[in-house]
Amino acid sequence: MISHPKTLLITSALALSISSITHAAVSAQEATRLGKDLTPIGAEAAGNTSGSIPAWTGGLSGSGDRYNNPYANEKPLFSITADNASQYKEALSPGQLAMLAKYPDTFKMNVYPTHRSAALPQKLYDSIAQNATSAELTENGNGISGVTEAIPFPIPSSGLEVIWNHMTRFRGGSLERTFVQVPVQANGNFTAVKINEKMAWPTYLTEPYNPKSDNNILFYFVQKVEAPARLTGNVLLVHETMNQITQPRKAWSYNAGQRRVRRAPQIAYDAPGTATDGQRTTDNLDMFNGAPDRYNWDLVGKQELYIPYNSFTLADRGLKYKQILQAGHLNPDLTRYELHRVWKVEATLKEGARHVYAKRTFYIDEDTWQAAIVDHYDGRGELWRVGEEHEFQYRDADVPWTVAEMLYDLQSGRYLAGSLTNEEGIGFDFTKRFRHKDFTPQAIRRLGK
Numbered sequence: 001m002i003s004h005p006k007t008l009l010i011t012s013a014l015a016l017s018i019s020s021i022t023h024a025a026v027s028a029q030e031a032t033r034l035g036k037d038l039t040p041i042g043a044e045a046a047g048n049t050s051g052s053i054p055a056w057t058g059g060l061s062g063s064g065d066r067y068n069n070p071y072a073n074e075k076p077l078f079s080i081t082a083d084n085a086s087q088y089k090e091a092l093s094p095g096q097l098a099m100l101a102k103y104p105d106t107f108k109m110n111v112y113p114t115h116r117s118a119a120l121p122q123k124l125y126d127s128i129a130q131n132a133t134s135a136e137l138t139e140n141g142n143g144i145s146g147v148t149e150a151i152p153f154p155i156p157s158s159g160l161e162v163i164w165n166h167m168t169r170f171r172g173g174s175l176e177r178t179f180v181q182v183p184v185q186a187n188g189n190f191t192a193v194k195i196n197e198k199m200a201w202p203t204y205l206t207e208p209y210n211p212k213s214d215n216n217i218l219f220y221f222v223q224k225v226e227a228p229a230r231l232t233g234n235v236l237l238v239h240e241t242m243n244q245i246t247q248p249r250k251a252w253s254y255n256a257g258q259r260r261v262r263r264a265p266q267i268a269y270d271a272p273g274t275a276t277d278g279q280r281t282t283d284n285l286d287m288f289n290g291a292p293d294r295y296n297w298d299l300v301g302k303q304e305l306y307i308p309y310n311s312f313t314l315a316d317r318g319l320k321y322k323q324i325l326q327a328g329h330l331n332p333d334l335t336r337y338e339l340h341r342v343w344k345v346e347a348t349l350k351e352g353a354r355h356v357y358a359k360r361t362f363y364i365d366e367d368t369w370q371a372a373i374v375d376h377y378d379g380r381g382e383l384w385r386v387g388e389e390h391e392f393q394y395r396d397a398d399v400p401w402t403v404a405e406m407l408y409d410l411q412s413g414r415y416l417a418g419s420l421t422n423e424e425g426i427g428f429d430f431t432k433r434f435r436h437k438d439f440t441p442q443a444i445r446r447l448g449k
Contacts, residue, residue: 025132025133025134025135025136025146026132026133026155027133028133030132030155031129031132031133031155033155034125034128034129034132034154034155035125035129038154038155039056039367040120040124040125040128040129040154041120041124041125041128041151041154041367041368041369042128042151042153042154042155042156042165042366043056043341043366043367044341044366048304048341052114052304052339053114053116053304053339053340053341054114054115054116055116056116056118056367057116058119059116059117059118059119059367059393059400060117060119060393060395061119061393061395061398062395062396063395063396064395064396066394066395066396066397067312067315067316067317068312069312069313069316070312071112071113071115071310071312072312072313074112074113075112076110076111076112077111077112077113078111079108079109079110079111080092080100080108080109080111080306080337081100081104081107081108081109082100082101082103082104082107083104085097085100085101088306091303091304091305091306091339092305092306093305093361093363093373093375093386094361094375094383095361095373095374095375095376095383095385095386095387095408095410096109096306096373096386098383098386098410099329099386099408099410102328102410102413103328103329106326106327106328106329106332107328107329107332108332109306109332109335109337110332110333110335110336110337111306111337111338111339112310112336112337112338113338114309114338114339114340115309115310115338116340116367117309117310117392117393117400118365118367118368118393118400119393119398119400120170120398120399120400121170121398124149124150124151124170127148127149127150128150128151128154129154130148131146131147131148131149131151131152131153131154132153132154132155134146134147134148135147135152135153137158137160137161137164138243139243139245139246140293141158141160141292141297142243142244142245142291142292142293143242143243143244143245143246144164144168144242144243147168147242149170149201149203150168150169150170151165151168151169151170151369152164152165152168153165156299156343157299158297158299159297159298159299159345159346159347160292160297161299162297162299162343162345162362162364162369163288163292163297163345163347163362163364164292165364165369166287166288166362166364166369166370166371167218167288167289168218168242169368169369169370170399171199171399171401172199172394172397172399172401172428172430173200173201173203173204173430174199174200174201174204174205174430174432174433174434175198175199175200175428175429175430175432176196176197176198176199176429176432177196177197177199177419177421177427177428177429178194178195178196178197178226178421178424178425178427179194179195179197179418179419179420179421179424179427180192180193180194180195180321180417180420180421180423180424181193181195181275181276181416181417181418181419181420182321182325182416182417182418182420183276183277183279183414183416184325184327184414184415184416184417185414186327186328186412186413186414187327188325188326188327188328190321190325191228192227192321192420193225193227193228193231193275194225194226194227194228194424195223195224195225195226195275196223196224196226197221197222197223197224198220198221198222198432198434198438198439199219199220199221199222200219200220200433200434200438200439201218201219201220202214202217202219202220204433205220205433205434205435205436206433206434206435207435207436210436213436216241216242216243216246216247217239217240217241217242218240218241218242219240220238220239220240220434220436220438220439221236221237221238221239221240221439222235222236222237222238222438222439222443222444222447223235223236223237223238223274224236224444224447224448225274225275231275232256233254233256233448234253234254234255234256234274234275234448235253235254235444235447235448236251236252236253236254236264236267236274236444237251237252237253237254237439237440237441237443237444238250238251238267239251239439240289240290244268244290244291244293245291245293248265248268248291249267249268249290249291251263251264251265251267251268252264252441252444253267253444254444254445254447254448255448256448259448261441261444261445267282268282268283268290268291269281269282269283269290269291269294269355270282270283270354270355270356270357273285276416277414277416279407279409279414279415279416280385280407280416281356281357284385284387284407285405285418286371286402286405287362287370287371287374287387287389287405288360288362288371288374292347294349294350294353294354294355295347295348295349295350295353295355295360296347296348296349296350297345297346297347298345298346298347298348299343299344299345300344300345300346301343301344302341302342302343302344302366303341303342303344303363304339304340304341304342305339305340305341305342305363305372305373306337306338306339307337307338307340307342307363307365307372307373308335308336308337308372308388308389308390308391308404309336309337309338309340309365309372309391309392310336310338310392310393311335311336311390311391311392311403311404312336312392313334313335313336314330314334314335314336314390314403314404315392315403315404315421315422316334316422317422318422319334319422320422320423321420321422321423324404324417324420324422325417327413328408328413328415329406329408329415330390330404330406330417335390340365340366340367340372341365341366342363342364342365342366342372342373343362343363343364343366344361344362344363344364345361345362345364346359346360346361346362347359347360347361347362356378356379357376357377357378357384358377358378358379358380358381359376359377359381360374360375360376360377361374361375361377362374367400368391368400370389370391370400370401370402371387371389372388372389372391373386373387373388373389374386374387375387382411383410384409384410384411385407385408385409385410386406386407386408386410387405387406387407387408388404388405388406388408389402389404389405389406390402390403390404390405390406391403394428394430396430397430399430401428402419403419403420403421404417404418404419404420405417405418405419406418
């Protein structure tokens with residue numbers, strides 16, 4: 001049995017004070033901690049005192065079958081259920097506790113030994129070290145500058161810096177992926193929506209980086225719905241900007257029925273997500289995306305939490321979606337949880353701002369800067385939705401990223417599963433390269449035909 005993890009939280013007064021600071025890049029001396037007592041991306045390199053979290057020793061990388069499970073012979077250390085949840089509550093989010101309480105007979109969390117498997121390419125480590133002394137928040141934290149590629153604030157001092165690390169983290173640079181997004185009804189019935197997406201960060205385009213057109217672009221994104229037939233041919237194009245206050249996100253949509261490309265300024269904030277049956281907001285995708293200006297972001301601190309990790313079993317190519325998706329939640333026999341350190345950030349809706357979520361609590365993995373758990377609260381202050389990111393290390397590309405993105409609705413009993421690729425061949429192809437003209441309104445018109 002693992003001993004209870006310690007929670008390392010910054011006091012409320014300190015959290016409030018640091019949340020409003022405009023970041024000044026850390027000193028060159030402080031940046032030398034990267035690769036020493038901190039990992040190259042800013043996590044604590046050492047394990048915890050109990051040994052339940054090991055030291056980071058470089059992670060997993062290498063060629064070969066990305067879906068081959070290096071931990072296939074491991075058995076759960078224990079399972080967290082509704083009956084014993086109180087024993088582990090210090091390392092569970094309110095949303096996780098609520099899921100256990102809502103589905104006491106079916107939901108459980110199988111906890112396995114912790115492996116710090118995250119690894120990035122060396123060139124990313126080099127650029128992150130450079131960011132540490134050059135990156136700054138701009139426009140009251142709604143933009144960033146001085147960033148060479150990804151993860152601007154490896155040694156963060158505010159909630160906004162942590163969130164920007166999540167939004168700018170490395171996701172392969174350029175990729176094409178085919179996956180399904182599945183709105184699952186309370187009784188377990190579902191119709192999978194098949195989606196093809198292309199993503200590219202400016203420095204990975206085949207044409208030279210253009211400082212004039214790309215200097216405020218975080219990434220380019222095209223999404224096409226391929227099934228079911230009633231949605232086939234609808235296409236979304238996004239130019240995601242780093243500062244969405246001075247230059248809002250640019251979005252266009254092609255509607256197959258109308259055969260027209262239109263600007264889509266509504267593709268932001270709490271607008272309903274594409275083909276989700278109303279089960280997530282636009283800024284729920286990837287756990288959080290877009291402009292952070294409607295919230296106050298408070299850095300609570302760091303703590304140890306049981307989060308989805310090394311989800312090789314869930315990514316198994318032999319699984320069918322009907323084996324994975326059950327009434328209420330994923331099949332718990334296929335999921336894996338481990339104890340990891342996370343950054344805890346609370347986002348509270350600003351006075352006068354509008355959003356369906358009045359508060360969101362983010363638990364962001366220190367080894368990847370990926371939001372692992374997000375608890376969402378409605379305008380009444382009631383816990384509404386619980387987000388979970390199940391991930392593993394794509395060893396062939398040195399990318400820690402998703403194999404299933406979940407959003408559970410505690411009030412309706414429905415949920416949305418995204419990024420599932422079990423029946424889609426390779427799923428994520430990080431070898432793809434694109435040109436600027438692949439991300440234009442003219443390009444999506446051609447895709448929609």
